[in-house]
Amino acid sequence: TSSETLVRSQRDAEVNGKTTHHIKYYNPFLKNIAWEDSPYMFIIHFAEINPAKDxxxxxxxxxxxxxxxxxxSASEWPLMIFYMVMCIIYVLLGVLWLLLSACYWRDLLRIQFWIGGVIFLGMLEKAVYYAEFQSxxxxxLSVQGAVVFAEVLSAVKRTLARVLVIIASLGYGIVKPRLGALLHRVVGVGLLYxxxxxxxxxxxxxxxxxxxVLLAAIPLAVLDSTLCxxxxxxxxxxxxxxRLRRNVVKLSLYRHFTNTLIFAVIASVVFIVWTTKTFKLSKCQSDWRELWIDxxxxxxxxxxxxxxxxxxxxxxANNQRYAFSPLVDEVSDEEVAEQLMNEAFGKRKYIIGMGRKKV
Known part of the structure; x- marks a missing residue:
C-alpha cells in the first residue's frame, strides 16, 4: 500500500568501479543521496505487483x-552570490552618482545624465536576476516572465551603454555641441542593436x-564588432x-578612455579563447564549478x-573644463583649419620643389 514505509529490497552492485544503488520503495516519498562531485544517473523502474490482473x-x-x-544547483549558486554583490555595488554607485549630481547640478554635462541612466538600469537588472535565483x-521553480524581463532590461542597458560610448567617442558635449546628422545614425544603430x-x-x-540561438547571435556579434x-x-x-587644438585637459581624458577600451577588447579576446578551449572544445566538462564565470x-x-x-x-566643480565652449572652440576650429591649410600648402610646395629638382 502507499502508506507502507518498509523497504522491500536493497542491494549494491559494482559497475565500472562505481557503486550503483538499487532500491525499491512503496513509500511515495523516495529519497536518495548523490555523490558530491561525480557524474551520476538515477533510474526509476515501474513494475506491476500482480501482472495477471489487467x-x-x-x-x-x-x-x-x-x-x-x-x-x-551547485553551478548556479556562485552566480546568485555574484548578482547579489553586483546589485549592492550598483546601489552604492547609484547613490554616489546621485549625491555628486545633486552637489554640482548647475554644471552637469549631458553625457552625465546618460551615465546615470546606465547605472539605474544596471541596478534594476541585477536585482531582477537575483530575485529569479532566489525563487x-x-x-x-523559475519564473519565466521574470527571466524574459531581466533579459530585456539587460538588452536595454547594453544598448544605452553602447550609445553612451559612441557619443562619447564622437565628442558630444565636449568637442561638439550637437551630433547633427550623426544623431539619426546613432539612434538607428541603437535600435538595431x-x-x-x-x-x-x-x-x-x-x-x-x-x-x-546561434543564428540570432551571429548578427549581434557582427554588429558589436562593427561598432567597436x-x-x-x-x-x-x-x-x-x-591635439590640433592643443587642449591638453580634454586630450588626457580621451587618452584614458581609449586605453580603457583597448584593455576591454584585449581582455575579451583572451577570455573568448579560454572559454572556447575549456568549455566548447572539451569532450567532458570537468570544470563545471567554473561555468558561472562564462x-x-x-x-x-x-x-x-x-x-x-x-x-x-x-x-x-571643474565640469566646465570638459564642456564645449563656443568661443574657445570656434577660435580653435579656425586655427585648426589654418594649420591644416598650411600643412597641405607646405606639402604641395615640397612636391613641386622635388619635381623641379628632377627636371
Whole structure:
C-alpha cells in the first residue's frame, strides 16, 4: 500500500568501479543521496505487483533535487552570490552618482545624465536576476516572465551603454555641441542593436534550438564588432582634433578612455579563447564549478568600464573644463583649419620643389 514505509529490497552492485544503488520503495516519498562531485544517473523502474490482473493505472512523478543550498544547483549558486554583490555595488554607485549630481547640478554635462541612466538600469537588472535565483533556490521553480524581463532590461542597458560610448567617442558635449546628422545614425544603430539583443536573449532563455540561438547571435556579434571599429575610428579623429587644438585637459581624458577600451577588447579576446578551449572544445566538462564565470565575466567587464567612465566624467566643480565652449572652440576650429591649410600648402610646395629638382 502507499502508506507502507518498509523497504522491500536493497542491494549494491559494482559497475565500472562505481557503486550503483538499487532500491525499491512503496513509500511515495523516495529519497536518495548523490555523490558530491561525480557524474551520476538515477533510474526509476515501474513494475506491476500482480501482472495477471489487467488494471488501469496512472503515475504522476515529480523529481526534485535538493542540496546544501536548497533547490538551486551547485553551478548556479556562485552566480546568485555574484548578482547579489553586483546589485549592492550598483546601489552604492547609484547613490554616489546621485549625491555628486545633486552637489554640482548647475554644471552637469549631458553625457552625465546618460551615465546615470546606465547605472539605474544596471541596478534594476541585477536585482531582477537575483530575485529569479532566489525563487529557484527556495521554490525550485523559475519564473519565466521574470527571466524574459531581466533579459530585456539587460538588452536595454547594453544598448544605452553602447550609445553612451559612441557619443562619447564622437565628442558630444565636449568637442561638439550637437551630433547633427550623426544623431539619426546613432539612434538607428541603437535600435538595431536593441532588436538583435532582445531576440538573442529571449531565444536563449527559452531554451530554443542551438542552431536558432546561434543564428540570432551571429548578427549581434557582427554588429558589436562593427561598432567597436567605428568607436576607435571616432576616438582617433576626436583625439586628433584635440591635439590640433592643443587642449591638453580634454586630450588626457580621451587618452584614458581609449586605453580603457583597448584593455576591454584585449581582455575579451583572451577570455573568448579560454572559454572556447575549456568549455566548447572539451569532450567532458570537468570544470563545471567554473561555468558561472562564462556569464559573470561579461557583466563584470561591463561594470569595470562603466566605473572608469564614471571616474573620468564624474560631476565636479571643474565640469566646465570638459564642456564645449563656443568661443574657445570656434577660435580653435579656425586655427585648426589654418594649420591644416598650411600643412597641405607646405606639402604641395615640397612636391613641386622635388619635381623641379628632377627636371
Amino acid at each position: 488494471t488501469k493505472w496512472s503515475i504522476k512523478l515529480e523529481v526534485s533535487m535538493k542540496g546544501s543550498y536548497q533547490y538551486i 529557484i533556490r527556495y521554490d525550485g 536593441l532588436s538583435f539583443s532582445i531576440v538573442e536573449g529571449v531565444l536563449r532563455v527559452n531554451s530554443a534550438e542551438d542552431d536558432l 571599429c567605428y568607436i576607435f575610428i571616432s576616438l582617433a579623429q576626436t583625439m586628433k582634433l584635440l 556569464d559573470a565575466f561579461w557583466r563584470f567587464l561591463f561594470s569595470t568600464i562603466l566605473l572608469v567612465i564614471m571616474f573620468l566624467w564624474r560631476p565636479s
